Amino acid sequence: MSLTLYYHPLASYCHKVLVALYEHDIAFEPRTIDLGAEADRAELGALWPFCKFPLLRDHERQRTVPESSIIIEYLDPFAAARPPLIPRDANDALQVRLWDRIMDSYVHEPMQDIVLDHLRGTQGDVSGLRATIQTAYGLIDTQVATRSWAAGDTFSMADCAAAPALFYAHTLAPLPAELVHLRAYFDRLMDRPSVQRVLAEAKPYFPMYPFYSAIPARFL
Numbered sequence: 643m644s645l646t647l648y649y650h651p652l653a654s655y656c657h658k659v660l661v662a663l664y665e666h667d668i669a670f671e672p673r674t675i676d677l678g679a680e681a682d683r684a685e686l687g688a689l690w691p692f693c694k695f696p697l698l699r700d701h702e703r704q705r706t707v708p709e710s711s712i713i714i715e716y717l718d719p720f721a722a723a724r725p726p727l728i729p730r731d732a733n734d735a736l737q738v739r740l741w742d743r744i745m746d747s748y749v750h751e752p753m754q755d756i757v758l759d760h761l762r763g764t765q766g767d768v769s770g771l772r773a774t775i776q777t778a779y780g781l782i783d784t785q786v787a788t789r790s791w792a793a794g795d796t797f798s799m800a801d802c803a804a805a806p807a808l809f810y811a812h813t814l815a816p817l818p819a820e821l822v823h824l825r826a827y828f829d830r831l832m833d834r835p836s837v838q839r840v841l842a843e844a845k846p847y848f849p850m851y852p853f854y855s856a857i858p859a860r861f862l
């Protein structure tokens with residue numbers, strides 16, 4: 643396989659795909675994109691008009707693959723030696739896809755919108771976004787009370803989605819002390835070697851993050 647990943651080491655959706663790549667130990671050429679640089683934007687935009695990353699280019703198969711979940715699904719069959727991130731069983735796979743959606747839609751996206759609101763200086767009412775994150779926290783707490791990982795006892799795509807979503811959401815809405823299962827799950831995620839590697843690579847860029855001061859000291 644000959645792969646290029648268009649990404650940035652600080653970007654949360656890129657973290658999701660990096661966790662999957664490191665879980666599978668798949669080699670790739672990293673292509674860092676600076677969205678503030680015109681030439682980089684033009685390069686990414688020529689491949690994917692929404693100009694968002696992560697974006698994967700498979701040179702061998704001449705395929706351009708956008709969207710973090712789709713990239714993880716695309717790569718999964720190529721890493722047959724490792725446990726799959728999407729189970730072969732259709733019902734188990736559905737649970738993984740459901741929890742991947744929950745992490746993206748109800749933690750990651752509201753978190754991203756709060757950060758964007760801050761960066762744009764729009765000072766909009768983000769209470770609805772915060773409430774969505776709190777609802778998701780409660781739901782995840784119940785889910786992981788009886789499971790090691792988001793969709794069962796095997797690390798999956800849902801956990802790849804959860805790691806960056808919870809890492810950054812935690813800086814905006816700290817995990818409530820009473821949600822002990824969620825907090826234990828967060829610690830398991832942060833201890834996972836693939837996640838630690840992603841966070842170590844992001845570390846030099848953390849000062850660029852607007853809520854840098856809320857990143858727990860153990861990650862700095």
Ligand SMILES: N[C@@H](CCC(=O)N[C@@H](CS)C(=O)NCC(=O)O)C(=O)O
Pocket residue numbers: 653654655656677693694695696708709710711
């Ligand atoms: N649904 C997309 C979301 C990707 C996304 O929002 N990426 C952010 C970085 S974390 C981005 O490219 N932002 C730049 C922009 O929106 O201009 C996915 O799952 O890959």
